[in-house]
Amino acid sequence: MKNCSIFVSARRRTQLFKITVLMPPCIIAMLLMSFLQAPTAYSSPLTPPSVSPGQGIRPGQLFTGGKDHRQQKPTFLRRKNIHPKVALPLQASLSFSPAQYVGEPPYTGTDSAGGGYTDGYFLNECGPGASTATIGYWGVNLNRGTQSYSDPHTVTTWDDTNYTSYVQYIATQSFPPAFTSPGEMSYQTYPHAFTSFDDARDVLNWEASGHSSNYFNYFYIVVEVSNLTEASFKNDVQQDIALSRRPLLVSVNDSYLPDWINAPGTSHFITILGYDFNNNTITYSETCGKTSCNTQGTGIYTMNIDQLWSGMVDDNGNGGVIW
Numbered sequence: 001m002k003n004c005s006i007f008v009s010a011r012r013r014t015q016l017f018k019i020t021v022l023m024p025p026c027i028i029a030m031l032l033m034s035f036l037q038a039p040t041a042y043s044s045p046l047t048p049p050s051v052s053p054g055q056g057i058r059p060g061q062l063f064t065g066g067k068d069h070r071q072q073k074p075t076f077l078r079r080k081n082i083h084p085k086v087a088l089p090l091q092a093s094l095s096f097s098p099a100q101y102v103g104e105p106p107y108t109g110t111d112s113a114g115g116g117y118t119d120g121y122f123l124n125e126c127g128p129g130a131s132t133a134t135i136g137y138w139g140v141n142l143n144r145g146t147q148s149y150s151d152p153h154t155v156t157t158w159d160d161t162n163y164t165s166y167v168q169y170i171a172t173q174s175f176p177p178a179f180t181s182p183g184e185m186s187y188q189t190y191p192h193a194f195t196s197f198d199d200a201r202d203v204l205n206w207e208a209s210g211h212s213s214n215y216f217n218y219f220y221i222v223v224e225v226s227n228l229t230e231a232s233f234k235n236d237v238q239q240d241i242a243l244s245r246r247p248l249l250v251s252v253n254d255s256y257l258p259d260w261i262n263a264p265g266t267s268h269f270i271t272i273l274g275y276d277f278n279n280n281t282i283t284y285s286e287t288c289g290k291t292s293c294n295t296q297g298t299g300i301y302t303m304n305i306d307q308l309w310s311g312m313v314d315d316n317g318n319g320g321v322i323w
Contacts, residue, residue: 054266056192060317066196092242093274099285103162106291113157120191127195129287225319256311
């Protein structure tokens, strides 16, 4: 074996003297390197984008920002909040299709027309992604065919693969009458953008109702986590999933979600599809993939409901539910 050389401080020489007289030089060098270096923290095998998803969202911005903040009818809100007199099951789930197939377009890559692009605004499309996953349970056709979509940064073309064409329609073109501009997204200085709770509510009601003139008080309402308890949140989940057979949306700190790797700790919309209170779990759909969000991938995940609730509470003033 060839000799190897390595520098060691005088202090370390004294500590390692007994090792050096018993082992060959090359093995000593390798041991010294591991001894002197700090442990390496776990990191994702992917290279994360320079701007993380949700970056730039201010405390409470998902409730104060956006396009429409009209109040729904008090009679509608009261009816929505009446707890059913029948006992609801402790376990219920919707079909995982079509939600499991919905994916937001990655922030960089090749679009459906074969054109290369990079668009940092796409890092913030969890609202349109979760909305698409939800609207699919209202009998709405999520297939729009190949179309081009524009935001303030770029124009890209998308087809029905992973329903990306519909995601981009929700992000940039869905136009409830009260909106001041089309699309669920509110664009800020590039690459910052977001979807507000009220705007997501309006788009859900607009699309689920088939663009009805009475869309505003159709089904979904918004409740901030500060106006909820974990028990009342679980009741909302039960009513929508078991009784109405419809999904609901929540905003949660992404670092609490089991599918995220090295999460940036910002607000993230997901779609709730099922629950099992016997095992204290909840099932949700993730629509942001590995490239943009460094997740384990789009699809269906199950997590502890107490952990989800904690992530909603610890969401920088942006936690809440659209149910």
